[in-house]
Amino acid sequence: MLIAAPMSGSGKTTVARGLMSLLRRRGYRVQPMKCGPDYIDTKFHEAVCGRPSVNLDLFMSSPAHVSAIAEHYAATADICLIEGMMGLYDGYDRDCGSCYEIARLLDAPVLLVVDARSAAYSMAALLKGFVSFRPDFRLLGVVLNKVGSPRHAQMLREVCADVGVPCLGCLPRNAAIATQERYLGLDFSDGTMSGFVQLDTIADFMEQHLDLSFLELLLKGRSENVANAGKMPYCNRKTGYGRVAVARSPEAFSFIYQSTLDCLSDSEVVFFNPEADEPLPEGTDLLYLPGGYPEKHGEQLVKARRTRDSIRDYAAHGGKVIAECGGMMYLCSRILTDEGEWEMCGVLPYTVSARQADRHLSLGYRRWEMGGREYRGHEFHYSQFIGDKPSTAVTVWNARGEEVDCPIIRIGNVLASYTHWYWGETGMFEF
Numbered sequence: 001m002l003i004a005a006p007m008s009g010s011g012k013t014t015v016a017r018g019l020m021s022l023l024r025r026r027g028y029r030v031q032p033m034k035c036g037p038d039y040i041d042t043k044f045h046e047a048v049c050g051r052p053s054v055n056l057d058l059f060m061s062s063p064a065h066v067s068a069i070a071e072h073y074a075a076t077a078d079i080c081l082i083e084g085m086m087g088l089y090d091g092y093d094r095d096c097g098s099c100y101e102i103a104r105l106l107d108a109p110v111l112l113v114v115d116a117r118s119a120a121y122s123m124a125a126l127l128k129g130f131v132s133f134r135p136d137f138r139l140l141g142v143v144l145n146k147v148g149s150p151r152h153a154q155m156l157r158e159v160c161a162d163v164g165v166p167c168l169g170c171l172p173r174n175a176a177i178a179t180q181e182r183y184l185g186l187d188f189s190d191g192t193m194s195g196f197v198q199l200d201t202i203a204d205f206m207e208q209h210l211d212l213s214f215l216e217l218l219l220k221g222r223s224e225n226v227a228n229a230g231k232m233p234y235c236n237r238k239t240g241y242g243r244v245a246v247a248r249s250p251e252a253f254s255f256i257y258q259s260t261l262d263c264l265s266d267s268e269v270v271f272f273n274p275e276a277d278e279p280l281p282e283g284t285d286l287l288y289l290p291g292g293y294p295e296k297h298g299e300q301l302v303k304a305r306r307t308r309d310s311i312r313d314y315a316a317h318g319g320k321v322i323a324e325c326g327g328m329m330y331l332c333s334r335i336l337t338d339e340g341e342w343e344m345c346g347v348l349p350y351t352v353s354a355r356q357a358d359r360h361l362s363l364g365y366r367r368w369e370m371g372g373r374e375y376r377g378h379e380f381h382y383s384q385f386i387g388d389k390p391s392t393a394v395t396v397w398n399a400r401g402e403e404v405d406c407p408i409i410r411i412g413n414v415l416a417s418y419t420h421w422y423w424g425e426t427g428m429f430e431f
Contacts, residue, residue, distance in 0.1 A: 007087045057422065082102070110140060316347075328409070
């Protein structure tokens, strides 16, 4: 089932994690998935469901790959809950790559979550438009969120009846179940994530306010829906690098797509925490530095001198390094924040500022070619280079084929960029 909405902020995440929690409590194996390139929502999914959440993205990968990954992960689940992105029809070019396209590709029924604040009979026009604009998908029904009163709920149910859309529940406003946000998305810092995992509260809320008969119908169809699951190849191109050292910490290095780890399944993956002041694992054949919030952990990273020195020495002697966004920032000479200036690895001779005064949003899909192959990913950051800016080794385009200023840095065996690359279909870059 795909949980979609007319626009961002309607309550998709609240409903998604609520249903995941409720189904887990009832003993079902729930496989979470996320439309689009988001790597934060998937953390919340995993915290609720106890299994990795995977990304389904029709720009970063092909329809065949999206189908394969969905079938692969559905094989061991009773139900797959897919959290949508933005609005139902919002894609990288009109509705291309949208939740609507993914729902059609996977033949997944759609639950539409609608923010009903300050709306009454005008909701009829909105609902009628959403279900008739593209009638070639399966709509389970609508959940009306942020409802003001029982009287308001009754008015909205009448609207649904008039336009012929099943009303599957009216959720009253409840600040206690909202998830806090910060400048790159949902807040998953230790305290907030701990508070988030109060699963019974949100499960009780969903059980009280939703008509759950639609879930029973979905679960009855499980054996038919996943009869062929797991038979399609998922990782078409694995990467055999020997020993791959992957930086991982709760915040500083944590933006890792599950498909990236899957494409490394024929390598020996060794996780290490750059904040722990331990040298790079011996025998490393590839160092992978994913994104995260290194700017929030500048003091700890500075104190971990042995780690930084070993990475600088590894790169200087021809070691292979792939660094994305926060990982690239860590390779630079310095990171500037409003709290201070933090010396980083010095592998790349650049300075990055995360100061409030220097912040500027850079956002969008990216693609580039190197070595006869095309790679795709997504850029999303506020920090910026200060002073000397790196030149790009190749031309980078956005989803519309327009050239963009997003340098792909190639120095020796170091490949770095602000882009978070999707390696699930291509395999990791081969030096």
